[in-house]
Amino acid sequence: MVKISGIQVKNLVKSFQKGTVQACKNVNLDIAEGELMVLLGPSGCGKTTTLRCIAGLESPDNDDAIWIKGRNVTRLPPKDRNLAFVFQDITLFPHLNVRKNISFGLDMRKTCSKEEIDRRVQEAARLLHLEELLDRKPNQLSGGQAQRVALGRAIVMEPDAFLMDEPLANLDAALRIEMRTEIKRIQRKLLTSTIFVTHDQEEALTLGDTIAVMKDGVVQQVGTPYQIYHQPANIFVGTFIGAPPINLFPCSIQSRGTEMIAISDLFYLPIPEAIAKNLSLGSQNLTLGIRPEFVTIGPKLENSFLARVTLIEPLGSRTLIFLEAKGREIRSVVQGEAPVAEGEAVHVTFQMERVFFFDSTGKRI
Amino acid sequence: MIDTKPRTRETQFVSTREVGLWGRMLQGDRWLIILFLLPTLAFLIFLLWLPFLQGIWMSFHNWPFIGKPKWVGLQNYRDFVTASYFWTTIRATLIYSLSTVFQLGIALIAALALNQKFIPLKGIWWGIMLMPYAMPPVVTGAIWMYLLDPNLGMVTHYLIKLGILSEPIYWASDPTWAKWVITLVVSWTFWPFMFLIILSALQSIPESYYELAEVYGANLWQRFRTVTWPHIRGAVLAAFIIRIVWNLEKIDQPFQLTGGGPGYETSVLSVLTYRFAFLSGDFGMAFTVGIFLIAFMMILMIPFLRRFQILITQAGKRG
Amino acid sequence: MAQVTDRSSFVHKTLAYAGLIFVLSLILIPYSYIALTAFKPPGEVFEVEWLPREWSLEAWRYTFKTVEFQKYIFNSFIAGLGAAILSIFIAVPGAYIFGRKQLRGKEIFFYIITVALLFPYVLLIVPITITWIRIGLYDTLPGLWIAYQIFIIPFALWILRGFFAELPPSLEECAMVYGCTQFQAFYRVMLPLARPVIVSLLFMTFLIGWSDFLFSNMLTTGEGPRTASVILYVTAVGGERVEWEVLMVMTLMAGIPPVLLYILAQKQLMKTFAVRRR
Numbered sequence: 003m004v005k006i007s008g009i010q011v012k013n014l015v016k017s018f019q020k021g022t023v024q025a026c027k028n029v030n031l032d033i034a035e036g037e038l039m040v041l042l043g044p045s046g047c048g049k050t051t052t053l054r055c056i057a058g059l060e061s062p063d064n065d066d067a068i069w070i071k072g073r074n075v076t077r078l079p080p081k082d083r084n085l086a087f088v089f090q091d092i093t094l095f096p097h098l099n100v101r102k103n104i105s106f107g108l109d110m111r112k113t114c115s116k117e118e119i120d121r122r123v124q125e126a127a128r129l130l131h132l133e134e135l136l137d138r139k140p141n142q143l144s145g146g147q148a149q150r151v152a153l154g155r156a157i158v159m160e161p162d163a164f165l166m167d168e169p170l171a172n173l174d175a176a177l178r179i180e181m182r183t184e185i186k187r188i189q190r191k192l193l194t195s196t197i198f199v200t201h202d203q204e205e206a207l208t209l210g211d212t213i214a215v216m217k218d219g220v221v222q223q224v225g226t227p228y229q230i231y232h233q234p235a236n237i238f239v240g241t242f243i244g245a246p247p248i249n250l251f252p253c254s255i256q257s258r259g260t261e262m263i264a265i266s267d268l269f270y271l272p273i274p275e276a277i278a279k280n281l282s283l284g285s286q287n288l289t290l291g292i293r294p295e296f297v298t299i300g301p302k303l304e305n306s307f308l309a310r311v312t313l314i315e316p317l318g319s320r321t322l323i324f325l326e327a328k329g330r331e332i333r334s335v336v337q338g339e340a341p342v343a344e345g346e347a348v349h350v351t352f353q354m355e356r357v358f359f360f361d362s363t364g365k366r367i
Numbered sequence: 368m369i370d371t372k373p374r375t376r377e378t379q380f381v382s383t384r385e386v387g388l389w390g391r392m393l394q395g396d397r398w399l400i401i402l403f404l405l406p407t408l409a410f411l412i413f414l415l416w417l418p419f420l421q422g423i424w425m426s427f428h429n430w431p432f433i434g435k436p437k438w439v440g441l442q443n444y445r446d447f448v449t450a451s452y453f454w455t456t457i458r459a460t461l462i463y464s465l466s467t468v469f470q471l472g473i474a475l476i477a478a479l480a481l482n483q484k485f486i487p488l489k490g491i492w493w494g495i496m497l498m499p500y501a502m503p504p505v506v507t508g509a510i511w512m513y514l515l516d517p518n519l520g521m522v523t524h525y526l527i528k529l530g531i532l533s534e535p536i537y538w539a540s541d542p543t544w545a546k547w548v549i550t551l552v553v554s555w556t557f558w559p560f561m562f563l564i565i566l567s568a569l570q571s572i573p574e575s576y577y578e579l580a581e582v583y584g585a586n587l588w589q590r591f592r593t594v595t596w597p598h599i600r601g602a603v604l605a606a607f608i609i610r611i612v613w614n615l616e617k618i619d620q621p622f623q624l625t626g627g628g629p630g631y632e633t634s635v636l637s638v639l640t641y642r643f644a645f646l647s648g649d650f651g652m653a654f655t656v657g658i659f660l661i662a663f664m665m666i667l668m669i670p671f672l673r674r675f676q677i678l679i680t681q682a683g684k685r686g
Numbered sequence: 687m688a689q690v691t692d693r694s695s696f697v698h699k700t701l702a703y704a705g706l707i708f709v710l711s712l713i714l715i716p717y718s719y720i721a722l723t724a725f726k727p728p729g730e731v732f733e734v735e736w737l738p739r740e741w742s743l744e745a746w747r748y749t750f751k752t753v754e755f756q757k758y759i760f761n762s763f764i765a766g767l768g769a770a771i772l773s774i775f776i777a778v779p780g781a782y783i784f785g786r787k788q789l790r791g792k793e794i795f796f797y798i799i800t801v802a803l804l805f806p807y808v809l810l811i812v813p814i815t816i817t818w819i820r821i822g823l824y825d826t827l828p829g830l831w832i833a834y835q836i837f838i839i840p841f842a843l844w845i846l847r848g849f850f851a852e853l854p855p856s857l858e859e860c861a862m863v864y865g866c867t868q869f870q871a872f873y874r875v876m877l878p879l880a881r882p883v884i885v886s887l888l889f890m891t892f893l894i895g896w897s898d899f900l901f902s903n904m905l906t907t908g909e910g911p912r913t914a915s916v917i918l919y920v921t922a923v924g925g926e927r928v929e930w931e932v933l934m935v936m937t938l939m940a941g942i943p944p945v946l947l948y949i950l951a952q953k954q955l956m957k958t959f960a961v962r963r964r
């Protein structure tokens with residue numbers, strides 16, 4: 003499929019307070035037409051700032067940072083960008099009823115006929131199950147309803163893109179999951195490019211066609227949820243994504259005959275060929291990463307090592323087992339019930355084809 | 368995961384680098400700010416500070432209503448301080464400022480009473496309580512002039528009938544009574560301002576606080592001390608300070624009731640200002656007295672200044 | 687335990703009702719007396735009697751026909767209305783900027799407003815009068831309108847600024863994303879939201895203009911836009927015999943409209959006066 007460019011962010015730099023605070027250092031993003039991209043990162047990493055730059059609510063430091071459909075809009079005011087923004091604190095206009103809130107953007111634009119506006123509002127209301135609420139004022143709505151109205155206000159614009167800044171953050175857990183599905187369903191239906199900001203990885207993984215992981219004002223990795231999870235670009239992405247988090251061990255590489263071996267005080271592990279070809283012999287200061295679900299507990303094998311079970315946490319369909327070996331903690335996730343008991347000594351094996359190696363700068367090899 | 372990070376959302380206008388078209392748009396917004404500030408700035412400059420400075424300038428002159436002003440230096444100030452009525456005026460001003468305390472008393476009683484759940488017809492009582500404040504001061508002044516008239520006023524009549532007075536008081540010509548009459552009339556007229564502020568503060572106290580206090584067995588007085596008072600203290604203080612200043616310049620009624628007399632006995636500083644300006648047409652002297660009024664107000668406010676400072680910086684931080 | 691609560695609530699109720707009755711009688715006794723006086727014939731005002739022995743509209747006829755008090759009431763009305771409208775144009779835009787925009791030196795402005803709030807305006811009568819004479823605003827309605835701003839603008843700025851500052855920060859940004867310019871965001875979103883406060887300020891300013899005596903007395907002459915307050919003052923203190931029944935008619939005419947306005951605007955007023963604690 004040929005990617006038609008929806009929104010491009012090119013080398014976006016944005017600083018505050020006379021350059022002393024750099025919220026965005028060098029942000030590059032490419033959101034295809036119809037794609038739903040999730041912008042994920044820890045608090046303060048510059049997600050909101052990036053989004054606000056795209057919307058035109060902040061003015062980037064560089065002149066050609068924001069492109070929409072191949073057009074440089076970096077210095078255009080927000081109203082001329084044909085984007086719809088959904089705010090974290092929902093921000094409905096308190097003095098307007100739901101209908102007027104939804105049609106606000108169209109009323110301002112003055113390009114639509116009254117009938118057209120009515121039609122679009124009705125359609126959005128149907129899509130969002132708001133038909134009954136059209137004549138209410140915002141203070142008569144529940145949190146979920148209010149957020150649906152905010153979505154409706156965005157939808158009727160038929161914008162080039164939706165920008166959503168943690169739109170679900172102020173909702174309670176159950177509602178958040180429900181709305182998440184709703185948003186994805188609507189996005190699929192309208193096929194409007196969407197940037198969805200969150201710092202909740204579960205939200206990111208379930209929602210995104212692609213995920214862009216940010217840290218300290220720099221995009222660390224852009225990829226599908228699968229890529230982000232199984233091929234993290236660096237230690238940060240590896241640890242930020244995944245719950246329970248990835249296991250990390252310092253190690254070095256040596257050879258044994260034709261094989262390469264990862265060595266640490268804990269283990270002595272032959273590396274499968276597919277991974278080994280990227281590694282060089284004698285590397286020091288590497289970090290070996292393995293997700294808990296690929297740490298298996300079972301019979302003594304050639305590469306297994308001994309550990310003691312310290313704690314067991316059932317997670318519903320899975321169970322998280324904390325292990326300890328030579329003073330290090332290892333997390334393992336198994337399907338179903340724990341096959342072991344707390345305090346037991348067990349044999350631990352890593353599924354080596356699932357192992358990541360990160361170099362001393364944190365990049366995955 | 369709610370974003371709780373405090374943040375000042377710096378809006379575009381002070382962005383450090385503004386270039387290109389959008390930059391020019393921002394410049395446009397700067398115009399909006401200037402345009403919006405213009406009337407307020409014009410007000411502050413042309414109606415407040417310039418006249419104030421002009422007044423100070425005038426106070427160094429012998430400045431008649433019509434005719435040429437003559438520079439006299441500090442003569443007006445010297446004249447005023449050494450005038451026979453100087454201390455009379457100061458004493459009158461002090462007693463007059465007591466009206467703020469009376470107002471606070473009535474306002475507290477009224478607000479506390481009206482804030483009780485079980486009182487019916489609150490709207491009506493509220494409307495009645497505001498009547499003195501809503502009417503022009505000259506109107507209420509006229510009413511009291513009639514009611515207090517020594518010969519045919521209702522008040523005198525009943526006081527004599529009840530045996531409290533043996534004969535009518537000709538208060539307008541009695542230095543002590545004249546002062547108390549204007550002070551009380553002004554208190555009667557302006558207390559609803561504090562009442563409004565205190566009542567709003569009272570209404571914002573969550574009911575659950577009282578319930579909690581009751582659960583812990585607090586009696587009426589304890590509930591007032593632990594729940595009510597801490598909640599309204601800030602509002603009471605703000606209202607009190609504003610009123611101290613505003614009362615001292617409410618001179619319609621003294622001017623109407625006693626005209627500042629007998630002699631200078633009720634010539635509160637602000638009344639005296641007006642007397643000099645309106646009756647004698649001596650504008651230089653009028654403003655000189657005004658300067659003393661400002662000084663007087665400042666001295667009165669010193670005890671409250673620190674608390675007030677805290678109050679307004681808090682208010683300032685909000686926006 | 688239950689008994690204790692009951693006793694305290696009896697005390698509670700007694701105190702509250704006593705307070706209420708005390709305050710109400712403080713107000714109602716004088717007012718009802720003068721309301722009745724307005725219907726007494728001239729001869730009866732010299733005795734203290736609640737009900738007129740003979741109901742008379744003589745005082746009303748005199749007030750309308752001879753004094754033509756309605757003329758001055760109308761002047762008061764215009765003076766108040768003009769002042770109110772002008773004050774909104776001055777205070778609302780300024781308060782909006784102070785309340786919502788990050789400006790350098792904003793705190794200084796805040797202090798200036800606060801100082802202005804505590805400024806003894808009565809002083810300014812002196813220079814304002816002189817200046818008004820010099821620039822031709824003396825004895826004119828605009829002269830009064832502008833002068834009255836001194837009384838209200840600092841207070842209006844103070845109240846409105848607080849109101850704007852407390853609205854959610856993203857409101858205008860939201861409006862701008864959905865197609866508004868800066869000005870439209872103000873006009874379409876902030877202004878409607880501020881309406882209750884603006885209404886109560888409008889009406890407070892109106893009453894300032896309506897009620898004022900000091901400026902009106904100083905800045906107008908008998909031929910100019912004299913307001914009712916000045917006529918009332920003259921009737922009360924001028925001349926050797928005060929016509930009390932006429933004076934009482936005037937107090938009713940000048941006093942009742944503001945009371946009605948207050949009752950009408952009760953809800954907005956309560957909001958406006960909610961000086962927040964903290």
Ligand SMILES: Nc1ncnc2c1ncn2[C@@H]1O[C@H](COP(=O)(O)OP(=O)(O)OP(=O)(O)O)[C@@H](O)[C@H]1O
Nearest residue numbers: 018023025045046047048049050051370375376377
């Ligand atoms: N107007 C501003 N002035 C100064 N610093 C700012 C401003 N806006 C953002 N910053 C700073 O820029 C950095 C990035 O902020 P941003 O709001 O983009 O983070 P975020 O990723 O959205 O975080 P969160 O998940 O908490 O919403 C932060 O360090 C923040 O303090």
Ligand SMILES: [Mg+2]
Nearest residue numbers: 049050051370
């Ligand atoms: Mg954010």
